[in-house]
Amino acid sequence: LHRRQAAASTGDVIGFLSFRNRAYNLDVPLWFIVVLLERPAPMHMPKQISSSYMNERGERTFLAKTFLFEIIVIATNVIGNYALKRGLVGVAIVESFSPFAYVHAMAHPWVASGIVLLICWLGSRLALLSWADLTYVVPVTSVSYALTAVAAAVFLGEAITVRQWVGILCITGGAFLVGVTFPNTTELPEEAR
Amino acid sequence: MTALLVLLTVIPGSIGDLLTAAGMKRHGEIKDWSGRGLLRLGRELARSPNIIVGIVCMAVAFFAMMALFSTTPLSFAAPVTAASNILDTIFAKYLLREDVEWHRWTGVSLVAIGIALISM
DSSP, rough: GGGGGGGGGGHHHHHHHHEETTTTEEEEEEEHHHHHHHOOOSSSOOOOSOOOOOOOOOHHHHHHHHHHHHHHHHHHHHHHHHHHHHHHHHHHSSSSOOOOHHHHTTTTTHHHHHHHHHHHHHHHHHHHHHTHHEEEEEEEEHHHHHHHHHHHHSSSSSOOOOOHHHHHHHHHHHHHHHHHHSSOOSSOOOOOO | OHHHHHHHHHHHHHHHHHHHHHHHHHHHHOOSSSSHHHHHHHHHHHOOHHHHHHHHHHHHHHHHHHHHHHOOOOOHHHHHHHHHHHHHHHHHHHTSSSOOOOHHHHHHHHHHHHHHHHOO
C-alpha cells in the first residue's frame, strides 16, 4: 500500500517523535504509533471473500477505508474521554444521584464537546463494524487505552510507570498482530456485494 | 454487590458489542456516504432491535463500570474491563462465526493483558 511505502523514513522519524514532559522530566516516545501506522498489509484474504466482491483495487480501497475509520474511532475516543475527564474535574460533581448535577455538568463546554466526540466515536465504530469483524475492531481500537495514558502524561503531567509502559507495549504488539489480519473473515451479506 | 457490578460491567458490555456488530453486519457495508444516505441509515439503525438493545447494553455496562470504579480499588476494577475483550472474542467466534486465527487470539490476549497493566 502506498501509505506504507514510506517505511524507509521511519527510522529518521522515530528520533523526533518524542514529547518531553516538563513536569516529570520524562521523554514520552511515540514509537508505538509509528509501529501501528507502518504495519505491513494484511497477509491473506480469506477465500470466502470472493474475487467477485473485491478486485485488487477494491481491496486497496477497502483497507484504506478501514484504516481511516480505525484512526477516527481511536482519535474520537481518546480526545472525547480527555475532554470529558477535564470537564468533569472542573465541575466536580458532588456524589449524588440528583439528575440536576448531571444536567449542570453537561452544560460545561469541555463536557459537552466530550459527549459530542463520544457520539462521533459510537457512530464511526458502528460504521467500521458494518464491514470489519468484531474480533478485528476491538483489539485494533484498543490502542486508545495506550494513547490515553500517553495523553495524560503529555497534557496532564501524569507520570507513566514501568508497568504502564509494559502495558503499552502489550497493547501495541496485540493491535499490530490483529492489524495484519484481513479485517473481514465472514461471508458478506448479499446486499453488500 | 461487587460481584454484581462486575457481572453488569462485563456481560452487558460484550452483549452490547455483539448485538451492535450483528446489527451492522446485517445492514452490510456502508457505501452511501451522501447526507441523504446517512439520514436513511440513521433511520434504519434507529429501528433495528439489535442496535437499540446493543446500545442500551453498552450504556448499562458504562454506568456499572463507573460504579465499580468508584466503589472498588482500581487494581481490582481495571482487569475486569479487560476481561470483556476476551468474552467479545468468544462471542464473535461462536455466534458471529468469525474466523479467529492465532494472530487474533494472541493479539486480543496481549491487548487484554496490556489494558489490565496500564490501568492498574
